[in-house]
Amino acid sequence: MELFGRSTETAVLDRLVAAAAGGAGSGLVLWGEPGIGKTALLDHAVGRASGSTVLRCRGTRLESGLAFAALHQLLWPVADRLDTLPAPQAGALRGALGLSEEKANRFLIGAAVLSLVSDLARERPVIVVVDDAQWVDEATAHSLGFVARRVRTDAVLILLTGHSDPASGPWEGLPALEIRGLADDDARSLVRASMPGARPTVIDEVTRAAGGNPLALHELPTLDREPDDTPLPSLGDPVPIGPRLRRAFLARVESMSGPARALLLLAAAEDRGDRLAVQRAGAAWDVDASTWDDVSRSGMLRTAGTRIEFRHPMIPAAIYDGASLSERHAAHRALAAVLPAEAIEERAWHLAAAAETPDEDVAALLERAAEKSLRCGAGPTAVRTLRRAAELSPSAPDAARRLAAAAGAAWHAGHADVARRLLDDAGRLESGTDIARASRGLRGILEFTTGIPERAHRYLVHDMDAVSGARSTVRLGSVAVRAAWSAGRSDLQLESLQRLLAVDAGEDDSLAEQLPMLRTWWSCYDESGEIARIRPDGAGDTFRRFFTAAWELLPPVPLVQAWGIEGPLRDALRVQAAELRRRHEIAALAVVLSQAAVLDLAAGRWDAVETEATDGLHLAEEVGADHVATQCRGTLGSLAAGRGDEEGVEEYTSSALQVSVPRGVRALTASAYWPRGRAALFAGRPVEALNHLMPLVGQGHEAAHPTFALLAAADTAEAAVQVGRFDVAGSRLSAVTTWAQRSDAAWAWVTVHRLRALVGDGPTVEQSYRDALDVPGAADRPFEHARTGLLYGEWLRRARRRADARTQLAAAAEVFDHLGAEPLRKRALREQGLADGPTARRGPGPAATLTVQEMRVARLAADHMTNREIAAQLLISPRTVGHHLANVYPKLGITSRGELTRIDLSGDLRLRVGAHDG
Template sequence: MLFGRGPECARIDRLLAALRQGAGGAVVLSGEAGIGKTALLDYAREHASGLGVLSVTGAEAEAPIPFAALERLLAPVPGPIASPPRVRPLCGSTAREIPGPEDRFAIYAGFFRVLTAAARSAALLVVIDDAQWLDRPTLDAVAFAARRLTTERIGILVATREPQGPASVETSGVRGLDDEAAGQLLAALLGRRPPDDVVAAAAAQVGGNPSALLELAGTLSCDELTGTRPLRLPVRAGSAATRIFGARIATLDDATRRALQVAAVAADDGLPVVSAVLAHLGIAGGALGTLEDTGLTSFAGGRLSFPHPLIRSAAVSDLPPTRRRSLHRAVAEMLTDPAQQDRRAWHLTEATLAPDEGTARELEQSARLTSERRGYAAAAVVMEQAAAFSADEAGTARRLCAAADAARRAGRGTTALRLLDRSDDHTTDPALRAASAGVRGRVELHTGAACIARRVWETGAADIGRRDPARGAHLLAMAAEGALVAGEPEGALRLARRAIRSAPPRDTDTTLLGSLVIGSALSLSGNPSDGMRWLQDAAALARWGTDADVEWVLFAELGAVAWHGEDGDPRQVLDPLVHRLRAEGAWGQLPLALYVTALADSRLGRLHSGRRAATEAVELATRTGDLLALCAALGCLAELEAQLGDEQACRAHAADSLRIRERTRLGEMHRDALDGLGLLELSLNRPDRAVDHLEEANRRPSGYADGLLVARASSADLLEAYVRSGRDVPDAVREQLRLLTELALPDALGALICRGRALIGDDAEYDTWFTKALQLHARSPSPFDTARTALCYGERLRRAGRRRDARKHLEVAFDAFRHIGARTWAAQAATELGAVGRPVDAPAAAAGHRLTPQELQVARLAARGGTNREIAEQLFLSVKTIEMHLGRLYRKLGIRSRTQLANYLRDNVLA
């Protein structure tokens, strides 16, 4: 099967179609060895049904023999057609002689007559492979025929390594595969497609040459194929590299060949380093100039480059291992600048066989620098290498654990667990085992095994607690987090309180995490007032009081957002955090950060921004296997889509979230999805269905007295659903509402509680509570929640016969819903306005709302000036996919430029 050869196959198809219609033609396919020319010829033969086919492949050994290839080409032609006088000079021994010019012309003409005779019964396709090795007379005969095919039913298809075919014959250059086609080829070979960055790196190293790519894949380790470990450079593309460039390299003198080998090993370190290594090895400086004259390398601006990446592979393909290691060590000795630490460490690993603590220390330092420069994935690889060179078991275990933590942050949980298993095998030290437990529990939690995470952390705390109380307390707080996520708030509360009691006085990390768990558990138990105080204290500590790990900062923001525990803008904390995680390549932590960002946007009425963040969170979490973030982000996405009025997407994403929760032990991860479904049913005026979803979303966890939570954001939706459906509001809910309105709550939460009191209040009190709710909304602006309150107020006023007062609030609601893109809610407001004598048109779906979430992501990044490649890297897609998305959305929006795109997004509040 061919990949990435659409244009070439289309040209062959046109040639075959022309033959079937009685017209001839010739095409030359030109390209380097292994580029796929033979596969294209095979494609032509496979699709030549109903045609006669003659084939020949050039043989280097026969190149000096005149007409040797022509004789083999015509061997299948029946005797009467190929007999004299048509091709008399080709028969017998005369074919081994060199005829004169007149005889050669007669042979060319005779060859053409044979072809035309053979094409009388059926159109004829002549296929010639490796034409660079045809003897010259045969090549001239083919060229002679190719120029005379316009009116004949003969097609000639030639493959050659020469850059240009015969004059007046169409030549089509066959180039290397792009990343998309390279990925398809590797997937066909390996059974699954490697990650995009692995495909891109492998394709770049072989110039997209399919043959070399397949050979390279066969030499790569499992870690290299999965992206766990980067490719070793220069790669060894085996016979493909030698076949293409080996002959040229073989002609070099010894000094120039050695210079080429040094250049191949040190190319990424720059020309000055290559020159220094050559001088160190006693190779004359003029060798570099001689090397450039051969065309195998070029130098410009202090940089060394190769015209084709396979030259680099061919240069070292026959180097003995000892010689290769000595070259790497020579390069390492020249890299003395601290800025070159990571390159020096890499060369040392290539030069060292046995454990060496000096090399291990250099690699460990390099890993720390690598995490800042190239991200956690690269740092994990370097730290694992450091562990391999460690001189003792403790060093090996410690560095393997550090590598696992870097892999976890990079979103490679399976790799992290493998490294932790190896770390535990190398030590029985409780301190090292405790460090391992800390990382292992975090991986288990994010793969959906919250109960296992709790058990790992709790066991680790018991093992280390007496020896290191601070470490033990910290693991207890983490165990409390695991219990909370698993849906066991009572156990979480108990563990968190133990952790805070046993922590040293100034252990702010444990205090932070314990406070977050206590605040969340109290809120879930039906004590939001005390819970809110704990969450607010934790948020303040996370922001200003400690250099906390990113997960706890996110947990603090999540608690504050989920329970409306603050009135500020959480994006002031979240945006820099998301930016930092992107820069660090922390793909294992970014999905959770994006989820919290999306949830904050949902609460603040930034619906399109939130949908974009949630969509990216889903995509990243899917890639990294982060089921915790995936379940949460899908639920949040469903809630945002309910606000926007996208029924189909809301139901699909809520179902996906709930399925993940069912097959894992993420007991507390169902609420967002059910909130979304309840809100959707309300927007579609189906209050009975809304009640079913919202009661389940707001039910207290198991282990507590049966009842409903009233201080969640969707509790106000539940009260609205009760009222709309005509159901009785439970007395316990009424009492909780009454108690909450007596407490000093954050404005955002207070506004929702007041709306709830207004919805269930009698005619004498609803004005008071709606007015108070709108006042609180004004101090903590959320366009969506404010519009919902205005809509409810307007409806109540209309039912009371106060049409003029109702119109004022309904107009506010309609304008707000329309502005933020909440179409179904705007339609509700439009219906209410019509009922009070102020008819308006319900907003139609704008073209921007017909864009898929991914198209909207691409559109925003493009409108901000990102190149296709930059957008592809940020979204983990291929450049070709980005081009496809842009083309499709340009057609949907009826625009032609990125400037128009930016204007459209701005005008439609989509930017």
């Protein structure tokens, strides 16, 4: 069929088809109003792709709630190729297609579909065509979105159509092309082709009425009128094309026999294209073979084997909307009656559509269908199903229970706002205790992830008495302790911990084992805020088993770091991430990714940190988990601080503080202050660094938090030493020493020895640095290990042990270079330049007369740093800084600090070492 006025669109499709044939895969979403010509463009693309493998399906309204229904239609022609896939992928895809009892694994299914189309593309190009993608079931949509974003190097083209802009949802990130109405000249050409010999007045009339919609242009001239003498229905002033076409289609339907109208209504209500189901349901409505023949001759419905298909999706919509309520109910009851018992979801929805009053039997059937959807990972489908079940529940308690269950499904599917609204709806029907029991304490969990931690603590402690089962009680109690920790409230932490430890595990052996571990983790502080005498065994199997528990039972990562037992948790998080991806629990996955990013930051896997924290941030924003998103921003801020990206530090920490400060989440506020302090410290601004770090230990400050104060002790003390605040450095050393003695954490002992070296004097300094480098496990945190080496190298250089200094500084510089820690890499290289000793001076130029130390002082002064700040960075006295500047000015021919900005002070320091460098 000729496409009028679509040269631009067809040119785009032709390029994509040619690119796929050349091995450059891509995807494209064509979107626009119904009847605008999207399907015709798909047909054009398929026609151009001669010699390609074409996989095609169409989304339908009824099957949109059936997990992997569209995928079944799409892949059925190549189901014999499943044996070529890796066994795990093949098993998962067989389960999705209903060929086995394998449980749904979203990630494996997406990977399997990708492997399948990629394998097919090695033989010939593959064109995947999905029409009416807005009706594709959620599980298939996510699988296809997964594939579409990963076929750039395969001979695969994925084309989809939909009614709305795909800027969000499963097709997010794919190129999109809006299909608009035809220009008047092109519209007239289409009408002439559809209605040869039509008079110009009729052509103009149709063009005005259709508004450029190709389907309307094609259909309006042929709808129930005699050529040239009967006016088009309702022609006149332009109106929206949807209602006009609907009336036109209904006019054609009304002219047909009663059995034919019944058949069309059954087909429209069935919505899956199952000819056998429609045929069985129509038997009681006098639908016989002649009726099928009449409908087929009308051209409105086509049959192919056991499938039926309307010529255009607007036709069944018009038929269904035009039928009376009683007619629709009757059609759905007839279809439900002929479905087999195992078709729970289909029967449930047909009966729900037919229900005129509350019906507990139908509501219970919908509840069973929702449970099946949840097992398949189709959370949004389960939410819709449970909400409808609540509407049909005769009793308020049952309705509230189903709404609360829907809230839980929404939360696990990553829709926090929907979950909160459903909980509110349930709360208007029943008491808070009943809702807490039905939702398993979801109100407190939601508040913890998106609201005020002290309020979350109150909800969670209250709901511990409402939920059923010791395991649910422990889950809420553990999150309550965590909420108190987030708020920096050790008093509330102790209160909820005591409630938690009073839970009777009964015969649950694993829970009985977990409770002492929870006490070990959380009993960090007694009522006065002092550290309790508890030392977890980091190598014990008990702790490793504990880390495989549900994410709600795990302590926050900073606390794990304080205890120095990251290894088992890192392994557990990998396992949990895979499981949560399989279950498609987005909210929990965001939590796990945010925690993994913190651990990888300390372990020196900075590239992984960026991926995990960014992915976690996007997922958290998608589900509305504000606190998890804020934690990810804090981690990205810490990464930016290490890399010297101060703009990134400011951006991430400012965003974090906008959320954490008003809600009183001191843990998140502290995690924003800390990277600000580190950024200033690494940039040589110790006064500013101390201003950011001291609030962590300040009583009553918005950023005061004992765990973060402990973890940031090394940074706080180093900044304090550089500005001469040895009292602050001594107090931080004392706190870390106490913790090291009680936890035996490797990082704590490293910090103790490093701080002893910083505040010490005489022969003990070198031994302290060596002890810090030699702590077992110290190298597991490469960034901190290299920082120790840098400080040691600087001390050796000042002691004029140049060879030893070069060894330490070179090793530190190599680590910083590998990590991308630019500020400390430059610092290490500058120190190496000083340790290399005298070398040739630079060529002509005023700066060539400066010694290395004078050059360093001049550069820092040109950056508008004060004498005290320069002294702190170079580890010399402010008086010495003034002495150097007094030498610099006459050598450069200037008289003031402000004139330094006009001097070229660039170049390699190692070429300018003079005889006076120390």
